[in-house]
Amino acid sequence: MIRFEEVGVTYEGAAEPAVQGVDFEVPEGELVLLVGPSGVGKSTVLGAVSGLVPHFTGGTLRGRVTVAGRDTRTHKPRELADVVGTVGQDPLAHFVTDTVEDELAYGMESLGLAPEVMRRRVEETLDLLGLADLRDRPIATLSGGQRQRVAIGSVLTPHPRVLVLDEPTSALDPAAAEEVLAVLQRLVHDLGTTVLLAEHRLERVIQYADRVVLLPAPGAAPLFGDPAEVMAVSPVYPPVVDLGRLAGWSPLPLTVRDARRRATELRERLADAAAGNRGRRGQATPPAPSTSTPIPSPRRRLFRRSAPSAPTPTAPPHIAEIHALAVRRSRITALRHVDLTVTPGETIALMGRNGAGKSTLLGSLVGLVEPTAGTVRVGGAVPHRTPPRDLVRRVGLVPQEPRDLLYADTVAAECAAADRDAGAEPGTCRALVSELLPGITDDTHPRDLSEGQRLTLALAVVLTARPPLLLLDEPTRGLDYAAKARLVTVLRALAAEGHAIVLATHDVELAAEIAHRVVLLADGEVIADGPTAEIVVSSPSFAPQVTKILAPQQWLTVSAVREALA
Numbered sequence: 001m002i003r004f005e006e007v008g009v010t011y012e013g014a015a016e017p018a019v020q021g022v023d024f025e026v027p028e029g030e031l032v033l034l035v036g037p038s039g040v041g042k043s044t045v046l047g048a049v050s051g052l053v054p055h056f057t058g059g060t061l062r063g064r065v066t067v068a069g070r071d072t073r074t075h076k077p078r079e080l081a082d083v084v085g086t087v088g089q090d091p092l093a094h095f096v097t098d099t100v101e102d103e104l105a106y107g108m109e110s111l112g113l114a115p116e117v118m119r120r121r122v123e124e125t126l127d128l129l130g131l132a133d134l135r136d137r138p139i140a141t142l143s144g145g146q147r148q149r150v151a152i153g154s155v156l157t158p159h160p161r162v163l164v165l166d167e168p169t170s171a172l173d174p175a176a177a178e179e180v181l182a183v184l185q186r187l188v189h190d191l192g193t194t195v196l197l198a199e200h201r202l203e204r205v206i207q208y209a210d211r212v213v214l215l216p217a218p219g220a221a222p223l224f225g226d227p228a229e230v231m232a233v234s235p236v237y238p239p240v241v242d243l244g245r246l247a248g249w250s251p252l253p254l255t256v257r258d259a260r261r262r263a264t265e266l267r268e269r270l271a272d273a274a275a276g277n278r279g280r281r282g283q284a285t286p287p288a289p290s291t292s293t294p295i296p297s298p299r300r301r302l303f304r305r306s307a308p309s310a311p312t313p314t315a316p317p318h319i320a321e322i323h324a325l326a327v328r329r330s331r332i333t334a335l336r337h338v339d340l341t342v343t344p345g346e347t348i349a350l351m352g353r354n355g356a357g358k359s360t361l362l363g364s365l366v367g368l369v370e371p372t373a374g375t376v377r378v379g380g381a382v383p384h385r386t387p388p389r390d391l392v393r394r395v396g397l398v399p400q401e402p403r404d405l406l407y408a409d410t411v412a413a414e415c416a417a418a419d420r421d422a423g424a425e426p427g428t429c430r431a432l433v434s435e436l437l438p439g440i441t442d443d444t445h446p447r448d449l450s451e452g453q454r455l456t457l458a459l460a461v462v463l464t465a466r467p468p469l470l471l472l473d474e475p476t477r478g479l480d481y482a483a484k485a486r487l488v489t490v491l492r493a494l495a496a497e498g499h500a501i502v503l504a505t506h507d508v509e510l511a512a513e514i515a516h517r518v519v520l521l522a523d524g525e526v527i528a529d530g531p532t533a534e535i536v537v538s539s540p541s542f543a544p545q546v547t548k549i550l551a552p553q554q555w556l557t558v559s560a561v562r563e564a565l566a
């Protein structure tokens, strides 16, 4: 259905091709996953299927791409629209109408479908993607994940034979991601739809793939094959594969279920290792003089080993205090009766379903959103009444779309503006950029940076004012595993210096790596607030893969398991 024949793409002005030697075929009715580190050309390959590359992007395409027999070089995207539905990385760039219902109907209107067919399909799609409550809403008032669901819905309604999706679950909460993937799988199995999708969070998608195309490095020829075989050699892989490689499992399990079946021996080794540690520690350490010190149970010890250590035990002053906060946005109650305190050195993951109120809560801490009722204090100040110059020294937000924070033409100009805004010594921001992003030149345009690089630049801009409270909205969206690991290192160092960090995230693996505490929001209310391990272990949606595989033992990350076995 989709055929690449020795395809290479070179963008204008580029010395090297973005991709080359791409040669594979996606048969009708298969779901093929495109994987690889950031910048290897996944979006370029997807664009060549929908015709956006090279018709809209410019550059040259060598070789041949055909979709349902049509050559995408001789057919413009509009001449492929009846066969191919495309969702790009940025849902906002995708929307052409103002409301949810109109957006779902738009693609069908342009194909000239009958009104009664359109009506039926809009209703079906609203139900299928859980959008019924939002049908009349202006798109501008939707949360990030709600927008992504509308973008996906709008390409499903015309029933295209081919779907091309670039990171379709990046803004979705874990349950919504599962729902969307189940819908795609049903289309593939029941209607014979052909799906090619790129995704960084492989833990969410690998089990749905019939086959995987791996782009291992920029310009390197892709590898095409069975998911487990490709994962065995891939530079990017989900935690289940990381654990499988560590334990020496072959063939590699790709699902939690398959991994659990293999995990008995690993659980025993881990229990022995924990017992051994206790024994060794028992010999080395003389018994405590006081019997009042509680002796941790084995479970408690595993628990502590796998979770990041909690911040300072003496009660420090709060950096932020939220009391009985309610926020109404237009007619929507986005937050109700929220109480929250944040202490220095603490990293909090704010989690919950799309539209639960996470971004609104971050917005209220940084003065972008005014409380309807209740109080918000950050460093003793009321954010929405504090002048920006004062506020930047108390709190900084790296927004969901780092581009929103970057408006200059060069990295140097961006940094100079950040120094001025923060009242910092000239050169402060540039020094941070050099530390976090070595090799970036002054004259680079922020637009030409990769997602991960742009996020890091935005982080440097915010950190220029050294705010004691750092807020990040969905910081791992679009990041590959290596970029995520670098972000984790940076954030851990900041927390160790005493910065408090609050991140709104759907990335359960990130929360497990870095958060001391998880706050769960549902429908504008806090429904759980406690140590990461306690909150995520008990939640089927928010538990990381390692936790599910090794339950009832309580492990959060592969690195904790690796350390215990060492």
Ligand SMILES: Nc1ncnc2c1ncn2[C@@H]1O[C@H](COP(=O)(O)OP(=O)(O)OP(=O)(O)O)[C@@H](O)[C@H]1O
Binding pocket: 011, 012, 014, 018, 036, 037, 038, 039, 040, 041, 042, 043, 044, 045, 057, 448, 450, 451, 478
């Ligand atoms: N329109 C364009 N013009 C010039 N260069 C581009 C264009 N689009 C992408 N590139 C470059 O081509 C290379 C491949 O980019 P592409 O976006 O396809 O990678 P990707 O694997 O999708 O990355 P990510 O995972 O970060 O989305 C990168 O070096 C990128 O900078």
Ligand SMILES: Nc1ncnc2c1ncn2[C@@H]1O[C@H](COP(=O)(O)OP(=O)(O)OP(=O)(O)O)[C@@H](O)[C@H]1O
Binding pocket: 140, 141, 142, 143, 144, 145, 146, 171, 173, 329, 330, 331, 332, 333, 334, 352, 353, 354, 355, 356, 357, 358, 359, 360, 361, 504
């Ligand atoms: N400008 C606005 N006007 C009206 N309603 C809004 C506006 N912005 C957000 N909302 C609504 O407020 C609720 C909370 O949105 P918010 O963006 O805080 O959710 P979120 O938890 O960050 O979601 P996501 O995980 O999808 O990013 C949602 O129902 C959303 O549709």
